[in-house]
Amino acid sequence: MTELLVYFVLTPILIAVFMYLFSHANLGRLLAVLFQFGLVIASFLLFNYVNNSYSSVILNVGDYRGLLGISLGVDYISSLFVLITNFIFLMSTIYSYKEKDNKLFWFLMFVWQAAIVGVFLTRDLFNRFVLMEVGTMIITILIVYRRDNRKMYHSMLFLMINIVAVQFYMFGMGLIYMQTGVLDLYAAAARLSHLDISYLILPYALFMTFVAFKAALIPMSHWMPKALAASGAPSSFSAILAGIHITSGLYMFIRFSYMFNMINARPFFIVVGILTSIFSVIMAISAKNIKIILSYLTLSQIGLIIVAFNIGGIAYTGALFHTANQILFHGALFFAAGIIAHNYKTLNIHEIDGVWSVNKIAAIVTFVGLMGAMGIPFFNGNISMHLMFGYEGVDTQIIAWVINIGIIIASVRYGKIILGTPKEGIKAEKAIEKNIASLIIAFFCVLFGIGGSQIAYYVFNVNINIFSMPFLTNAIILTIVLVLSFIFTGKIKNDKVTNISRDLDVGFKGMVICIGIFFISILITTYLLN
Amino acid sequence: MGFEFSLGVFPVIMFFIGYYGLITSKKVITSVIFISLMEMSGIMFFLLLGYRVGMIPPIAPVGDAGFLTYNMEYIADPFPQALMITAIIIGIAVTAINLSMLITLCKQSKTSNWSELKKLYSEGDF
C-alpha cells in the first residue's frame, strides 16, 4: 500500500502524454474525467487511513538504504491538501469539458496536477525545487494560452521574476547542505537543532524570502493579480492558480517553520500578514476587473492565515482549516466569474449587473462563495475564522475585526453585481458542465460550513461548542455589519479611488528591488529577535 | 559571523553582481543574461563545498579495488554534481522559453526597453 504513494504523481503525467497523443474523440475526455474521479477516491482513502491511524506514511522511493534515495511522506496536513487538490482538478476537468482545441490544455493541466501533488508529497528539498520549476513553466504557457501581446508581457514577467526568486532558494539549499550534509527535510531538521543559532539566520532568511514570494506577501504580491488578469485560458486555470498554487507556498511555510523551529520570527510575519491584508483590501475596493478583485480578496485571506499561523496554538489549527476552506470558496468564486465573463463578454465590474436574472446558478455560487469569504455562520469560513481569532487576546481580535470589516465591504461591493438589471442583449448561454461543476463546489462549501465542527473534530481533534457565548456574539456582530454595509455600500465608481491601483504598478526592476527589501528586513529582524 | 574570507564569498559576489545587473538593465535581453549569471553562482556554490587542493574526480577505474582505499577527503562529492547537472538543464530550458517569448513580444511591439513595454502593456487592466 505504501508503494502506491508514488503513483499519485506519476500516473497523471502518463495520462497527460497519452491524452496529448490520442485525444481526438469524446472518449478521451470521458476517460480523463473517470481517471480524475479515481484519483479523488484514492486520495480520500489515503486521507481516511492517515486520520484513523494517527501516523504518517513514508515511502523511500526505490527502497534504497538510509537517506540515499528520495522519500515521500504524508501526514494529516498533506493528505488534506492532496485530497482538496485532486477534488478541484476533478471539478476543473468537468468545467472545461467542452473546450475546443484542447489537446495542449489537458496535457498542461494533468502535468500541473502531478507537479502540485508532488510538492505536497515530497520530503526532499531538491525534488521540491525541480517540481516548482515545472509548475512555473506550465503557468507561463497557460497565461499566454490565447494569443495576445499583453498576456505575453505578463507571462514573461512572471517567468523571470520566479527564476530570480528561486535562486534564493537554491542558495539556501546550498547553505543547508553545507552545514548538515543531507538534503532531506526531516533529517536536516534533526541535525540543525544541534547547531549554533547564529549560523542559521542566513538560510532561514533565504528560504523565507522564497516562501513569502510564493505566497504573495506584501512587497512581492504584485505578480498575482497580473497573472490572474489573463482571461485567455479557461477560468479553471484562475481557480487553480489562486487557490492551490498559493497554498503550496503556505504549505512550504509550514514545513520550513518546522525545519527552523528554533528560530523565532513570529512578530515579523504577524506584521507582514496584517499589512498584506490591509493592502489587498484597499486594492480590492479600488479595482475594476472582477478577476483582479477576486485575487485581492484571496490575498487578504492569505494575510489572515499567515497571522494565525504565527500566533500558534489553536489559531494554527484554525489557519490550516481556513486554508482548506479558502481553496473551496475561491474555487467557487472563480468558476462563477468564468460563467459570468462567458455570458457578459466583459470583465469590467461597472458593466456587469443583474446576474440573478441572467444566470441563476452563477448568482447562487457567487453568493455562497462570498458568504464563505466573509465568515458568515452556516457557511464555511465561519468555523475556521472563529478558531483563528476567537480564542485570542483583545488586541488580536480588534485587528482581526478591522480586517474582517474591510473584507466585508470589498465582498459586498463585488456582490452587488448580483442585483440590478442587465443591459440589453445579454442572454444566458447554456453551459451545463460549467453549471454542474460550480454547483458541486458550492454544495461542498455549504457542507463544510454546516458540518464544520464535525470536520474540525475529525481531522484536527478540536472541540468547538457552537452554542458558546463568544461564538454567538461574533456571529451576531458579523450579521449586523453585513446588513449595514449592504445598505451603505455602492459600487464605488469614484475615480479618485479607482486610480489608486493604476498608479501602483511596478515593473520588473521594481519587483526585484522588492525582493531585496524583503530579504534585508527579514535578515535584520531575525537577527534582532534571536 | 563576521567578515572572514573563504572560498564561499566568490559565488556570493557573483550573485550580487547579477542582482545589480538586473536592477540596472534597460533592455530585456540584458536581464536574461544576468539571470544566467545568478544561476551560475548558485551552481558554483554547491560545487565549491569541501574543496581541497589536489582533488580527484569520483570515477572508479574499471577493475580497480584500490579506489575505495584512497583517502576519501580528496575524492570529490558526487551528490551535488548530479544535482547540478539537473540545475543546468533547467537553466537552459527556462532560457529557451524566455528568449522565444522575448522574440515574439518585441517583434510585435517594436521595442525592447523595459520602461516602454511597461507603458504599452500595463494600463487598462485595472
Next chain:
Amino acid sequence: MINILLIFWIISAIFIIREKKIYRMIIFLGIFSLINSAIFLVLGAPDVSLSEAAAGAFTTIFLIICLEKYYGFDESLVVTKKKEKTNFIKALLPIIFSGVLFLLFWYFMPPFTYNSYMKYQYLTYFNQDVGSHNPVTTVYLGYRVYDTLFEALILLVSVVAVKHVSWYSDSYVKDGEHSTIESNPIASYTIRAISPLVLLFGISMISVGLDTPGGGFQGGVVIASFFICRYMIYNVYDIPVKLITLIEKLIFVSIFLIPIFVVFVGLRTLVPETNLVVFQNIYIVLMNSLIGMKVTCGFVILFYRYIVVDRRTC
C-alpha cells in the same frame, strides 16, 4: 590556483556589466561559460564540466539568434543611442543597495566547513547498489531517478512551450536561401570533415556514461549540434518535425515506464545474483541512450523553431 581562477571568473562577470553593446556582452557570456567549465574541472566534477560546456554553447547560440531575429535589420539598435547625462545619485543608488545586501549576506554567512555525511554514504555503497563505476551516474539514474523523470518532463514542457509561444504554424516552412557559410569554401569543407567526428563523439559519450564521465544529456547535446552543422553545410531543412515530436513523446513515455518497472516496482530484486551486474549495466546504458535521444530530439525542434520558421518574415 582555485583562487586565481575564481578571480578571473569575477572579472569576466564585471566585463559583462560594464559593456554597452549587446553583441559583445553575449561573447563575454560565452567566455564566462568557458571559465565556468574550466573551474568545474579543477574542482573535480568532469560531468558537470561537460554539461556546462554544452549548455553554455547552446545558450550563446540562442542569444545570438534572438539578437539577430530582433535587431538584425537595424545595426544602430545594439549601440546605446543617446549620451544622456546620467544623474550621479541615481547611478549610485543601485550600487549602494546591492553593496548593502552583499555585506549583510557576507556578515551572516556561516563558516565554510563542510559536513560530508552523504558523500561517504554514496561513495561506500554505489557499486553494490547500482553497479556502475561512475557514482554520479548512479545518483541520477539509480538512487534519485525520481528526479531525473521530472528533468525529462521539463525538457518536454519547454519544447511544447516554445512551440506554443512562437506564433507561426508549421506551414511556413520553406528552405532558405544560400547561406554565407555555404559559399565560403574553408568553413564549409571544415564543417563537412568534422561533423561525422562530432556524431561519433556524441554517441561515444552516451555509451561510456556507465564507467567514465559522460552520460545521456551531454551526448544528446553533442548529437544535436551535429544536426545543426548539417543545416549549416547544406542549408536544406528537410527534417520531419511532426515525426520528431511524436518520437520525442514516445521516448518520454519509455523513459517513464522503464524506471517504474525496474526500480519502483522492484524488478531488479527478482534478478538472480549471477546476472545482476549485467542487468544493471544494461539498465544504465539503456536509460542513458533514451535520455540522449530525447535531448537530441528536443534540441533539434528548438533549433528549428528558432531558425527556420521565421525565414519568411526576416
